[in-house]
Amino acid sequence: MKFYYEVAPNKTVIKNSHFLTYHSNKKLQSGQIVEIPIGKKNIIGIVWRNVEKPTFDTKEIIRCYPTPLPKHLLEASRWISEYYQTPLGKVISAILPKGIFKNRRNKLVTESYTSKNSRTNFVYTNSQKDAIKKIDAINSGSIILHGITGSGKTEVYINQAKKVVASGKSVIVLTPEIALTSQLLINFKREFNNIKVVHSGLKETERFNIWNNIINDNSSQIIIGARSAIFSPVKELGLIIIDEAHEPSFKQEQTPKYSALRLASFLASKLKFKVILGSATPLVEDYFLAKKSNKNIIELTELANDNATKPILEIIDLSKEKSHPFLSAKLIHNIKDNIKNGQQTLIYHNRRGTAPITLCQNCGWQANCPNCFFPLTLHHDMFTLLCHTCGHKHNVPTSCPDCGKADIIYKGVGTKNIEQELKKLFPEASIIRFDADIDKDKTVDKLYNEIIGGNFDIIIGTQIIAKGLDIPKLKTVGIIQAEAGLSLPDFTSSERTFQLISQVTGRVGRHSSNTNVILQTYQPKNPIILYGLNQDYHNFYNYELNIRQKTFFPPFSFLLKLNCTYKTEKTTIQNARKEANNIKKQFGDKIQILGPTPAFHEKTNAGYRWQIVVRAKKRSILLDIAANYSEKPHWSIDIDPPTLL
Template sequence: MIFIEVALDLPLNTLFDYQCDEATPDDIGRRVKVPFGRDEKVGVILNVKDHSTLPLDKIKKATTLWRDVPPLSEEILRLLHFTSHYYQHPLGPVVLHALPPALKKTNDWQAPKKRSKAINVAVTSAPQLNLEQRHACDEINQHDDEFRIWLLQGITGSGKTEVYLELVRQTLGRGKQVLILVPEINLTPLIEQRFQARFPATGMVSLHSGVGEKERAQRWIDVASGKIQIVLGTRLAIFAPLDHLGLIIIDEEHDSSYKQAEGMRYHARDLAIMRGQYNAIPVVLGSATPSLESWWNAKQGRYQLIKLTERAHQGATLPDIQLIKANLKHDSPTLSLEIIHAIEERLTKGQQSLIFINRRGFAPVLMCNQCQWLATCPDCQTRLVVHRRQQRLRCHHCNYQRPIDHHCRQCHSEDLTTLGEGTQKIEESLQELWPKARILRIDSDSLQSKSWATQIQDIHAGEVDILVGTQILIKGHDFPKLTLVAAINVDSALYSSDFRASERLFTQLLQAAGRAGRGSDKGQVLIETAFPQHPLFEALIDHDYQRFADNELEERRLFGFPPFCYQALLRGSATELSPLQQFMREAREALKRLSYEDITLFDVVAPTLHKIGNKYRLQLLLQCHSRPLLQQALSQWSDYLFTHAPHSVNWVIDVDPIDC
């Protein structure tokens, strides 16, 4: 008899034995269909053996062993084992996460009848690299056969993508494959076109959740079969089955989108580093504003720092950044006179302007002027956002929505008003000021009904005069005719209790500023703030990331925050508050009994949003100055949590959390 150990997508920290006489050691990593209770599930074989410790009458037979697609490789399985151990997540769900959804279904795999058409782009030749770009490529290529982490810190517009393209060219020339990660789906069309134009005869696919299930599975199979040399994708592409990997590039490495926010809370950037180590290959982390963790690692010599200090476009310079006083009165105009005059000047010159406000919708608050009642979400206890064009109130956390109230639900007054502004309100104000201007709003609401790739073409073609958008619009885009960026409502981050809020704000503003003046015309940046003397803005005006980063690191050192310690969060949620509170208290006491004196254990607290989707939330923070010691404690603690957590409570350990 032959037995197999199977990983299943279940919240259980165990593997399952099945009988499968046709299995051989070569089938490790293959998909298998097995009975489970009254149902059937798809699992992955992790071991093949000739005996089992379970009684034979308790072992069921596997239903189907599929050999229609390549198995997960030994290297990928090693990475998945590490992911499970480090992020304290059951191995089964981790392993199944590496498969595309279509290959996790119990029916036999069927290839899509129609494959997506390749994008037709004009072939481009490589431009002449400047001295800094050439130096970066030469430095990295000198160590192409060893594991090194390169932090490529280039100012916005310095041509980091051209460095990537040259590194890819040389890697392909050695017969190796390349993995390129970008933080968001919306960034993939533009960078995919650039790579296809440079390498038209090279097999390339993009992997992200926006690809249809069957097409995504077929692309995954093509990669596993060795037909693909370049994989471009979001964080899920870190598990792409590349057997001849020679280079990993993480673009915008600072971006929080690389951290999975639900379920298995892994960080794709950090897993990329582990994968680079397994394969003994270089890993390139690119950013104009590196994460403070990466910056600290570079200062300590763990990462090799390479700087690009000049804009790649001939004659392009960094824009001038000017602070303007924010008007905090509720009845003040939506846009300040300085911004209005600056936009008017660009319209006269035929140049483009961008208004950056990181808040979608029309307004964040609907309030009664008589009793100060606020429209709130019944399931999240947070305020509903006004979407006036759709005449809806929406919760941006659980997606609850209802028609806009026309009278107060408390005193029944019809004297209702909106407070604050979002992208829709800014768009409306701009249309009132300049009825003939071509205005384009870019946020997650507008992208649901329009093609982002088409909109990018319109912007490049000069068919847009004014852009209004959230952070989607400020990441990695190059619009040569854009010369003005105005950022409004930015001060809210300075009130945040999250110690990373200042870092996020500086990154966003410097990224936004970097969109202006990337061509031959000089750029201008206007930032509204009530705190012009804040050190963050002083560094921003000088485009001085290093000054900001070093000051921020010194503050974190004084307060003992990462990267000077290591953190983990126990996050719990439940529909009833009482059992959740009891579980969190007992979990805290269980960790205290483990007697790790070097681990600081904080009190159980509610996060800023203590209720989302009709579920209460609590969290428990622990931190330690030793990563191995913290991991040891978490491993013991998670064993207790798996066996003692009530079914009514959902919990997850978030290692290296990015929001506390």
């Protein structure tokens, strides 16, 4: 007897068609992973549903993986495809591991841990108790757990996870960086035995073995990992925890371009469980929407350590520093003392802010677009200042329009420069640098125990060291050029700068020892910098929301970013302008178009890249536009982009 099924292949076979019909001599379940013939090739697909015998001939399913995907992953696939205008095949390709039907020995690994430092008598702070009580009273939906750095959000996560595991269900814990997995794992190991870690650093075989273990494990599991861990095929999903939920890495940049936060919220709504979005600096957009719809915002306002001593905060005006190009005398003195006393120094620099900027070294004035209020980017080839969002051009000033001085600078400093200078100044010190260019064997994750153990005198890094880490021997945090991130031409630049300053400031002041933060800047009175240093989220939120409303950026509008890439600059510009005009003609005053302009990273290996940003009050209009470009050659779409860079 033949059974007939609609199968969703893991790539687009027929444009605008998600399913193909096949037959099998075996009865299959919805969600089963199968190998199917397409022309002369065999590809992977998912059985979506059984159907009646069609009027046309069908091919036979070649083979089938025995355990079906849980239904929530089918729901997730369909939702991503519709919500982000992405072909279902590309979503399925992202959800499934590679090599499912490879001829290899499936290694089922049981990961068990012996609980250490049992926390049976663990004492929660009053703030944690209050938060737990409020979360317990909520049946389902998204919860923003807004806790100051060092308030013990992880303890609240563990409390909620224990209750879900006790009910026979599984928990997925997402973290924005592999580097932060180690610390979460150590904390969760104390309470749970069945933990599996999923991240992009795994080899294909390792990734498959863990996936295979998860899908065939009928007991309650804790899954810890980066963004893609949300696709872990657990049988009964009962809770999703997203730590550092403000991080942009929770939005995937490659197709399918989904947000793990939005997907988690959808699943929570569909399956009636809770999602906890933990952050000391929640996204302005999420916080606004939660307040507007009276959704759950729970505050953690106390430090978890009663004996913690607040750090001393100091701002250094770099325009008055003459001893060194980017290291103040105060910071150099502190590093010297820390080395002498066996204490650590963390040097933070926003590497993403080292774009060609135009800044007055004397008073801190910066060249901004009069339309978007974004920083203008210097293009050396034309020696012109350009707005990468709306296309506004401006002549490069020869003197500062505010103070009249000719102290205009056009570039920042990189982490490698900082490392070289510190090695010259402190040849005896043990120095480690963490950024995108470091060796794979020298990541925060690999050297976690050495960092915590105090093996390094000076730790230099970018965003990766700004969040999550608790370093007991850390005495001083030095922020090299605090306004660097503000130079980026993006509507989230102020928010990211605030978040990172606030987060890196939170690396100290967690213990009883005296600590300090030295923030260096050319803009000592900039409100974003002051709010970040003082970890003043609520005043920052009100300030930023006011600017977003004036400039009509999210949460007051929806965005669609269209990128086109061609081999030659001329062809790229012609096509970008042509499509921008087509969109204007078709949608008129329902939308606003910004650009077309060169993308922030204009020259790529594939050619020249330009972008069009479309803005609208209704997201549905942007979906209609995106549908025309989702599979158009040379074009890519990004709905709800977390950044315009």
